[in-house]
Amino acid sequence: MGLASALRHVADLAEIRGEDTQGANWRRAAEIIDTVGARGTTRLLDRLRRGHDESDVDMSTAVRTQLREVALGGADEIILAARSSLPRLLRRLFDLNAITSSQGVALARADVLTLADLTAALDDGRIARMGDEFLLGLRRAAEALTFDVQPISLGRAWDLLDPLLASLAMECPAIDVVVPSGDVRRVEPLVSSLVLVGRASDPATAVDTLCLLPLVDDVLHRSARRAIAVVQWAEMDVRIAAPEELGSVLFETTGAREHVRAVRARSGTIGSAADEADVYARAGLPFIPPELRQHVGDIDAALDGTLPPTLVSREHIHGDLHMHTSYSDGRDSIEAMVAECAALGYEYIAITDHSASAAASRTVTPDQLARQRDEIAGVQERYPSVVILHGIEVDILADGRLDFADDVLQHLDIVLASLHEAAGHDGERLTRRCLDAIRHPLVSIITHPANRLVGRRGGYPLDFDAVYAAAAETGTALEIDGAPSHLDLDGDHARAAVAAGVTVTIDSDCHRSSALERQMSLGLGTARRGRVEPRHVLNARPLHEVRAFIARKRRGR
Ligand SMILES: [Zn+2]
Ligand SMILES: [Zn+2]
DSSP: OOHHHHHHHHHHHHHHTTOHHHHHHHHHHHHHHHHHHHHHHHHHHHHHHTTOOOOSSOOOHHHHHHHHHHHHHOHHHHHHHHHHTSOHHHHHHHHTTOOOHHHHHHHHHTTOOSHHHHHHHHHHSTTGGGOHHHHHHHHHHHHHHHHTOOOEEHHHHHHHHHHHHHHHHHHOTTOOEEEEOHHHHTTOSEESOEEEEEEOSSHHHHHHHHHTOTTOOEEEEEETTEEEEEETTEEEEEEEEOGGGHHHHHHHHHOOHHHHHHHHHHHSOOOOOSSHHHHHHHTTOOOOOGGGTTSTHHHHHHHHTOSOSSOOOGGGOOEEOOBOOTTTTOSSOHHHHHHHHHHTTOSEEEEEEEOTTSOSSSOOOHHHHHHHHHHHHHHHHHOTTSEEEEEEEEEBOTTSOBSSOHHHHTTSSEEEEEOOOOTTOOHHHHHHHHHHHHHSTTOOEEOSTTOOBTTTBOOOOOOHHHHHHHHHHHTOEEEEEOOTTTOBSOHHHHHHHHHTTOOEEEEOOBSSGGGHHHHHHHHHHHHHHTTOOGGGBGGGSOHHHHHHHHHHHHTTO
């Protein structure tokens, strides 16, 4: 490629990033190169390289500076650098030779900057004019790119979002509402893209401010209502909506795509809405909570009136029945966990460290349990507002027995039992082990029943119907575990469990005090995906009812 074409290419790349002034400067530089011809170019670049500013060619200081960069480093360097700071989608489309740079500009102008945008755009017709053959190639590229998405866990997503949310709250007062959208808002266990939606009366100025935040390492694209920013090496799609469009932007970015498509099909168009509920009202639907926007079936349920009127939420939660301390593999002391739980306003909590056979890095022995009981009594005096139950997360051994003898367990206030180790067993034997624990009178809760490890293991192939029936019959609760590595029972299983009459608990399974609140909220989101209502949830009840639930099973009803 000749120098002028190379500079026009760089201009396109700048325009893809939304740097229109830079783009115009590069185009002017290309024009100059065309005008002065080959020999003139050599002379011009040579003089710029030597720092001579005087020139008989008319150009602005900005153009001269950009041309000097070319003189010093060469156009290839500049192209390379410009390509590496494009939004990932565009970078990959160039890698695949699926687009030219002017097509890249057209895509950016159509607001197609992420894979989610591309998939949506192929669907909603906004790039239909770019030609059938081109669209076919893009469709193939979109499919190929779907495979190289490396989703992150919901916990990791929040680790990345939290500092930006804090920084926006502190340093961008003009953005008065900020909501994580997309996969995170739907509480997907695996997150493919990070999206934030903010509200500001002057979106363009707000975008400028946020692009200057110290936390933002790079800005890969910016427009009047959007910035694709890099924070801690992660690409974040930040949308700033004017107040009258916040609802519609939230709705469209939340997804899932099939859901958005189905709602749009009902109303013909989404239009602008300040409130998400208006988007649904125009489609003749009641508001559907984000956690339920997974399947088209959710829309049918909304129409039939079979969606529960109230899903469980934070204000229903009285306590947290599953957490670890430094007695086992937790990071913090009992006191640190209790102090945080008191600050969260819980009425009660259970300290539930791992039993001796667990594969955890540290576990408790029966002797240490006695010491832990004394320590809890001391902490209890200092934190009278929250009742501390002394419990355990006891392993279900390979033969279905529990890791500790009954005479150890019966002195505890609450016993949680877990399958942590498959021992090479198939679904049938794992189910039998789980059922043995459910039938044990001292076991009140089966934690993370499928022992799923998000992104690594799908969960044990239990006979869930048998597990639900036994849990309902014996008065054993099944847990919805809020640890981002578990999120188990997941939404679909949680829904089937409560439909079978099972009482569930929603716990943090936390190993550090700073994550107690977040992991409870992830557990709640997972429960909401399963349409769980407050009446299904043990720890949405006051302490005396929890104690009665435990006692009823211990007495054999
Ligand atoms: Zn566990
Ligand atoms: Zn645990």
